[in-house]
Amino acid sequence: xxxxxxxxxxxxxxxxxxxxxxxxxxxxxxxxxxxxxxxxxxxxxxxxxxxxxxxxxxxxxxxxxxxxxxxxxxxxxxxxxxxxxxxxxxxxxxxxxxxxxxxxxxxxxxxxxxxxxxxxxxxxxxxxxxxxxxxxxxxxxxxxxxxxxxxxxxxxxxxxxxxxxxxxxxxxxxxxxxxxxxxxxxxxxxxxxxxxxxxxxxxxxxxxxxxxxxxxxxxxxxxxxxxxxxxxxxxxxxxxxxxxxxxxxxxxxxxxxxxxxxxxxxxxxxxxxxxxxxxxxxxxxxxxxxxxxx
Numbered sequence: 164x165x166x167x168x169x170x171x172x173x174x175x176x177x178x179x180x181x182x183x184x185x186x187x188x189x190x191x192x193x194x195x196x197x198x199x200x201x202x203x204x205x206x207x208x209x210x211x212x213x214x215x216x217x218x219x220x221x222x223x224x225x226x227x228x229x230x231x232x233x234x235x236x237x238x239x240x241x242x243x244x245x246x247x248x249x250x251x252x253x254x255x256x257x258x259x260x261x262x263x264x265x266x267x268x269x270x271x272x273x274x275x276x277x278x279x280x281x282x283x284x285x286x287x288x289x290x291x292x293x294x295x296x297x298x299x300x301x302x303x304x305x306x307x308x309x310x311x312x313x314x315x316x317x318x319x320x321x322x323x324x325x326x327x328x329x330x331x332x333x334x335x336x337x338x339x340x341x342x343x344x345x346x347x348x349x350x351x352x353x354x355x356x357x358x359x360x361x362x363x364x365x366x367x368x369x370x371x372x373x374x375x376x377x378x379x380x381x382x383x384x385x386x387x388x389x390x391x392x393x394x395x396x397x398x399x400x401x402x403x404x405x406x407x408x409x410x411x412x413x414x415x416x417x418x419x420x421x422x423x424x425x426x427x428x429x430x431x432x433x434x435x436x437x438x439x440x441x442x443x444x445x446x447x448x449x450x451x452x453x454x455x456x457x
Contacts, residue, residue: 170239174247175254176218178435179303184211185442186329187307192449193387194308194322195315206269206314209261210307213273216254217280221291223247224284231347268313276306292353300337305330321386328379329445332438335376338369339434342427362423366415366430370408373434377401380441384448393448400437407433 172178184207191203222229222240229237240247255277262273279302282288290299308326312318341348341355345362348355357365377397384393407430408415414422 170235170242173233173236174219174222174239174243174250175215176222177215178439179218180211180215182333182439182442183214183303183307184208185439185446186210186304187311189442189446189449190308190311190325190329191315192446192453193325193389194311194317196453202314205261205265206307206311209258209265209269209273210276210310212254212261213258213276214280214303216251216256216258217277217283219247219251219254220281221284223251224286224289225291228347228351231350232344262310265314269310272306272310272313276302276310279306292348292351292355294354294356294359296341296355297334297337301330301334303330304333324386325383328376328383331379332376332441335369335372336434336438338365338372339431342366342369342424343431345424345427357427362420362427363418366423366427370415370430373404374401383445387449388452389448390451392451393444396444397441400441404430404433404437 187210188203188207191199191206195202222236226237226240229240243250258273258277259270262270279299282290283296283299284291290296305326308322308329312322312326338356341357342362342365344355345357345365348358355365356368359365360368380397381394383389384397411426411429414426417423
């Protein structure tokens with residue numbers, strides 16, 4: 164049973180679902196400047212169902228690729244057989260139906276998010292195999308903010324900056340994933356950043372972009388007057404990543420492809436954890452801003 168639950172969690176990419184859930188709930192607190200858990204949670208669930216459905220749909224069409232990079236997920240998808248596609252479409256449908264209980268504007272952005280998600284791996288688009296992949300992943304973070312903005316009717320420069328910052332964060336996250344998938348991408352003929360520029364240059368570019376997120380996150384904190392805990396967690400995560408890079412500086416600056424690939428795989432796993440913690444940090448900070456209990 165536990166194995167089945169683990170397989171299903173991989174099939175719907177539950178870690179990304181939790182990440183976008185936290186983004187939506189945190190954005191609801193920050194943008195609406197109030198704590199209405201029922202509304203914030205509903206928006207989070209709508210986003211979670213939508214992106215989980217999209218990720219499942221992409222995994223249906225990525226079985227052969229996942230055989231190389233994520234064998235356990237590919238095995239579970241194949242085990243689902245003919246049920247895999249209806250489950251994915253059912254999750255997308257639940258997201259849209261839930262959005263109808265909110266507002267037509269939210270339905271529009273949910274459908275937009277599903278559309279952009281389909282471009283990722285569903286034929287004939289399959290942008291996951293091109294340099295356009297980060298652009299698609301930009302929408303993973305941007306659309307939840309736009310959903311909250313549409314629901315609340317709030318639209319100003321701060322919201323636009325939040326859209327850009329969170330969108331760029333999820334786009335960079337996709338580059339870290341590419342490092343872990345380098346071997347499979349190269350075999351399949353994909354043209355991702357690490358494949359096009361090589362593992363060393365791809366790793367250096369990704370690290371540089373990762374650090375580039377730091378001032379953007381600081382800008383979000385200042386613009387929305389987030390509490391001190393936001394900055395403490397943010398710099399704590401930056402320090403953690405920096406320690407990892409210092410510990411592996413010889414590999415990072417070297418030309419040993421196998422060691423670079425192992426480092427990229429390790430950093431990709433780290434960044435998934437960092438991304439989830441930072442989105443939870445955004446949610447908690449948004450809550451503490453409008454309901455300062457500390």
